[in-house]
Amino acid sequence: MNFLIIEDDLMTSDYIRNGLSRNGHGSDSATDGIDGLGMALRNSYDAIVLDRMLPGTDGLSILKAIRGANIATPVLFLTAIGNVDDRVEGLEAGADDYLVKPFAFSELSARLSAIARRPAMVVEQVKLKVGDLELDLVRRTVVRDGRTLDLLPKEFLLLETFMRNEGRVLSKAMLLERIWGFHFDPQTTVVETHVSRLRAKIDKHFGYPLLHTVRGVGYSLHAPL
Amino acid sequence: MRRFNLLSNTPLRFSAILFLVFLGAYVIAGIFAYFSLSADLDERVVRPVTFAIAGFENVYEMGGREALIRVVAARADSADPEDEIIWFGGLAQTRLAGQDITPPAELQSGRIFGEDLGADDEFYEVAVRHFGNERLIFGRSYEQTDEIQETLIGAFGLATIFIVILTAAIALPLVRRIQTRLGLIISTLQAVSAGKLQTRIALSNSGDDLDQMARQINSALDQLEKNVESIRQVSDDIAHDLRTPINRLGIILESANANAEDKEKLNFLLERARVEVRGITQTFNALLRIAQIEAGARRERFGKVNLREIAYLLFDAYQPVAEEHGCALFFDPDSVTAIVILGDRELLTQLFSNLIENAIQYSGSGSKIQLELGWDGQSPYMGVSDDGPGIPAEEHENVIRRFYRMEKSRTSDGSGLGLALVKAICELHKANLVFRDNSPGLAACVFFPPVWTLR
Numbered sequence: 195m196n197f198l199i200i201e202d203d204l205m206t207s208d209y210i211r212n213g214l215s216r217n218g219h220g221s222d223s224a225t226d227g228i229d230g231l232g233m234a235l236r237n238s239y240d241a242i243v244l245d246r247m248l249p250g251t252d253g254l255s256i257l258k259a260i261r262g263a264n265i266a267t268p269v270l271f272l273t274a275i276g277n278v279d280d281r282v283e284g285l286e287a288g289a290d291d292y293l294v295k296p297f298a299f300s301e302l303s304a305r306l307s308a309i310a311r312r313p314a315m316v317v318e319q320v321k322l323k324v325g326d327l328e329l330d331l332v333r334r335t336v337v338r339d340g341r342t343l344d345l346l347p348k349e350f351l352l353l354e355t356f357m358r359n360e361g362r363v364l365s366k367a368m369l370l371e372r373i374w375g376f377h378f379d380p381q382t383t384v385v386e387t388h389v390s391r392l393r394a395k396i397d398k399h400f401g402y403p404l405l406h407t408v409r410g411v412g413y414s415l416h417a418p419l
Numbered sequence: 420m421r422r423f424n425l426l427s428n429t430p431l432r433f434s435a436i437l438f439l440v441f442l443g444a445y446v447i448a449g450i451f452a453y454f455s456l457s458a459d460l461d462e463r464v465v466r467p468v469t470f471a472i473a474g475f476e477n478v479y480e481m482g483g484r485e486a487l488i489r490v491v492a493a494r495a496d497s498a499d500p501e502d503e504i505i506w507f508g509g510l511a512q513t514r515l516a517g518q519d520i521t522p523p524a525e526l527q528s529g530r531i532f533g534e535d536l537g538a539d540d541e542f543y544e545v546a547v548r549h550f551g552n553e554r555l556i557f558g559r560s561y562e563q564t565d566e567i568q569e570t571l572i573g574a575f576g577l578a579t580i581f582i583v584i585l586t587a588a589i590a591l592p593l594v595r596r597i598q599t600r601l602g603l604i605i606s607t608l609q610a611v612s613a614g615k616l617q618t619r620i621a622l623s624n625s626g627d628d629l630d631q632m633a634r635q636i637n638s639a640l641d642q643l644e645k646n647v648e649s650i651r652q653v654s655d656d657i658a659h660d661l662r663t664p665i666n667r668l669g670i671i672l673e674s675a676n677a678n679a680e681d682k683e684k685l686n687f688l689l690e691r692a693r694v695e696v697r698g699i700t701q702t703f704n705a706l707l708r709i710a711q712i713e714a715g716a717r718r719e720r721f722g723k724v725n726l727r728e729i730a731y732l733l734f735d736a737y738q739p740v741a742e743e744h745g746c747a748l749f750f751d752p753d754s755v756t757a758i759v760i761l762g763d764r765e766l767l768t769q770l771f772s773n774l775i776e777n778a779i780q781y782s783g784s785g786s787k788i789q790l791e792l793g794w795d796g797q798s799p800y801m802g803v804s805d806d807g808p809g810i811p812a813e814e815h816e817n818v819i820r821r822f823y824r825m826e827k828s829r830t831s832d833g834s835g836l837g838l839a840l841v842k843a844i845c846e847l848h849k850a851n852l853v854f855r856d857n858s859p860g861l862a863a864c865v866f867f868p869p870v871w872t873l874r
Contacts, residue, residue: 382744383743
């Protein structure tokens with residue numbers, strides 16, 4: 195995949211580009227908003243990483259200009275402030291996700307791959323399938339290896355989220371936001387507890403695990419590679 | 420030091436302008452009055468002279484020259500020469516009757532100085548009437564009217580001086596008073612600029628506009644001081660809460676440098692450094708969030724929030740976590756109908772999440788934690804109670820304060836800012852956080868103001 199990084203701090207920019215290239219992705223970078231806007235308009239990217247604070251024109255205006263030009267490329271907004279207004283403004287201006295500095299590359303990478311372009315799903319799926327695990331969105335049932343599993347509503351939502359993002363790493367922060375709407379970092383093990391309960395139901399007593407812990411980042415659901 | 424510059428002194432300048440305008444009007448009116456009075460006084464001298472001459476003409480016509488001489492002589496005997504001149508004689512200074520004066524031959528009627536006629540040294544209104552080769556001279560002194568005029572001018576001058584002194588006596592203390600009060604405001608603001616934020620303007624309690632202005636300035640200064648104090652508190656807290664982990668980070672990095680050859684140890688130290696950085700970031704975010712909440716800016720984003728929904732969401736999220744910790748979290752969603760208040764959903768979620776996490780972490784294994792909400796009269800409340808060891812009643816107030824000042828009394832792996840954040844969110848919602856003895860255990864309850872409750 196090919197990404198555009200619009201970020202004025204060269205160290206941060208290089209950090210992101212190096213990380214992406216290690217994962218086999220290409221990237222262009224721009225250190226100011228105007229250059230970045232030009233590149234976003236000329237080229238086609240899978241996703242754009244956009245810093246909120248840029249010299250000259252700020253990130254928010256660039257984002258509006260990109261959306262104003264009818265470019266639907268997913269945008270990950272980087273903010274240094276991390277307050278709610280900042281986040282809401284970014285999302286309202288058309289950002290697909292946001293990340294507060296300082297961040298770990300793994301978190302950025304997880305979020306980028308979650309928003310990056312994917313093949314358009316023509317038909318809204320009724321059934322999700324990963325390995326021998328099947329989730330029926332209409333009948334709200336989960337079956338693995340022919341056995342029906344009894345999930346609580348939150349566990350079902352958690353599993354649905356993992357299955358829709360098969361193979362992608364979902365960070366704890368992403369799960370907290372998507373499943374519970376928590377935009378803060380709890381002091382207790384909310385995500386871990388729920389994931390381990392889900393894991394006990396879908397992985398225990400089966401031949402191979404589907405739900406994997408990615409150390410220091412989060413979790414990923416996928417069939418054995 | 421305050422410079423006393425007359426032109427820059429507004430009250431003094433205003434009073435001076437007002438005074439000069441008044442004085443000018445007074446003087447013009449005075450001059451006008453003086454001249455019209457003078458004309459009237461002159462008339463009082465001129466008219467008797469005209470009458471007297473007419474009388475003498477009458478005598479001359481009736482009795483002839485001899486009668487006139489007799490009358491003139493009689494009049495001269497009875498008249499006071501300072502007051503009246505009467506003389507009859509030839510064109511040369513040959514006197515036939517009257518006073519002993521020496522009128523020059525070319526003498527004309529009009530205002531004449533007495534000594535020119537050999538009379539007293541004052542002005543006379545003189546009429547000269549020729550009868551053949553002889554002439555009658557009659558005059559009346561201006562002395563009295565001149566005296567009246569002099570008295571008038573004197574009185575006018577005195578009155579002017581009196582007015583000037585009176586005005587100065589009234590205006591200067593007033594000006595000085597205003598100047599003093601303005602000076603007080605200026606010096607207070609100077610002290611504030613110089614960093615003495617607690618300085619306030621002393622009020623005169625007169626309730627006048629200056630007092631109202633001083634009151635407004637004082638209340639603006641109160642707010643400013645509060646904000647600065649809050650910023651100072653935050654920076655103190657940042658220093659306090661970040662210095663230790665930053666120090667630890669420094670030590671870890673130094674030690675990593677020293678162990679650069681030992682790859683396993685290096686990896687271990689780098690992982691520890693990463694954990695420290697994450698901790699520092701968390702603390703920093705929490706502090707900034709508290710500061711932002713305390714500034715009250717988020718109130719603009721208030722919307723309708725259903726407390727029951729939040730309670731259920733948190734119950735659903737934390738019930739398994741409580742179990743992991745060996746406690747039980749209870750909430751009966753059917754115990755109450757929807758309670759809708761105006762608030763910030765995200766912050767309220769964080770508030771109660773904090774209270775629940777505190778209860779899970781500190782009430783101990785085997786404890787029961789109850790999440791409840793309901794009505795206290797007009798005021799909705801939501802609270803978390805446990806049956807753990809609790810906190811002694813006399814410590815309840817201190818707990819909030821102490822946590823608010825972020826002195827960690829309990830060892831925790833968190834940033835230790837939990838209750839500080841809780842308190843800040845409560846204040847933003849004008850809600851009241853109360854700790855109560857649950858005997859046994861602790862009950863933390865948040866009471867919301869009835870005004871922000873929607874029914």
